Amino acid sequence: MNEVPASRPPSTPPLAPEQFRFWSLEKLRNADTDQFRHVNNAAIASFLESGRMELFAAPTIGRLMDGLNVVVGRLSIEFHTEVFYPGEVNIGSTVTHIGRSSFEVLQGVFRDGTCVASATASCVLLQAGKPYTVPDEIRRHLLGDPSSSAGT
Numbered sequence: 001m002n003e004v005p006a007s008r009p010p011s012t013p014p015l016a017p018e019q020f021r022f023w024s025l026e027k028l029r030n031a032d033t034d035q036f037r038h039v040n041n042a043a044i045a046s047f048l049e050s051g052r053m054e055l056f057a058a059p060t061i062g063r064l065m066d067g068l069n070v071v072v073g074r075l076s077i078e079f080h081t082e083v084f085y086p087g088e089v090n091i092g093s094t095v096t097h098i099g100r101s102s103f104e105v106l107q108g109v110f111r112d113g114t115c116v117a118s119a120t121a122s123c124v125l126l127q128a129g130k131p132y133t134v135p136d137e138i139r140r141h142l143l144g145d146p147s148s149s150a151g152t
Contacts, residue, residue, distance in 0.1 A: 014080065015108040015115045020092025021144050022054040027088045039083040048077065048107050048119050051091030055105070061141050067127055073102070074122040081116050083109075089116070095142040096120075101131035103142060 032043035052072075056065055083089065090110045097104040102124045109117040125132045134142075 015092075015106075015118050017090075017092060017108075017110060017113065019106070020094045020108060022051070022057075022093045024051045024054045024091045024093075025088055026050055026091060028083070028085045030085060033085045037085045039085060041077070041079065044079070044083070044109060044117050045075070045077060047089055047091050047109055048075070048117075048121070051093040051107050051109075052105055052121060052123070054091075055093060055095065055142060058141065061138060064135060064138055068132060069126045070123050071126060072121050072123055075119060076121075077117060077119040079117050081114070083111055083116050087111065094144075098134055098139050098142060101125050101133055103134065 026047045028039055028043075032039050034040050049072075052070075056062060056070070088111075092108045092110065094106050095103050096106050102122060105121045105123060107119045107121065108115045109119075125134050125138075139145075
């Protein structure tokens with residue numbers, strides 16, 4: 001029987017640091033690795049989560065988020081190259097679209113200026129477990145509107 005090779009989805013083009021508005025830094029830990037000192041995929045997903053939290057780090061936004069929660073409904077990660085311990089990675093995040101109660105986040109994990117993984121996350125803003133309309137001030141902050149008083 002002839003086997004047909006599985007088709008591979010097309011790769012996304014490499015991301016550049018200037019595409020991102022929010023940044024966080026993570027130190028690689030030995031616990032993030034497998035026996036070959038290779039940083040595992042679960043650690044990369046945790047780094048991305050940390051990066052998404054930077055979206056709401058500004059004190060003004062923190063006050064507006066009181067009683068609200070953000071959940072990820074879909075997370076798609078593409079791994080571009082291996083990462084090895086020790087060292088650190090920078091996580092860039094930017095909001096590319098905001099709907100009524102949801103928003104899309106584009107992210108890149110960078111090591112020494114090279115994008116080692118990229119991701120898109122579909123997030124939903126919730127209050128008491130139900131979708132909640134994104135307030136205008138949070139919307140402006142996430143999209144980088146200079147009239148926002150929240151800053152970055």
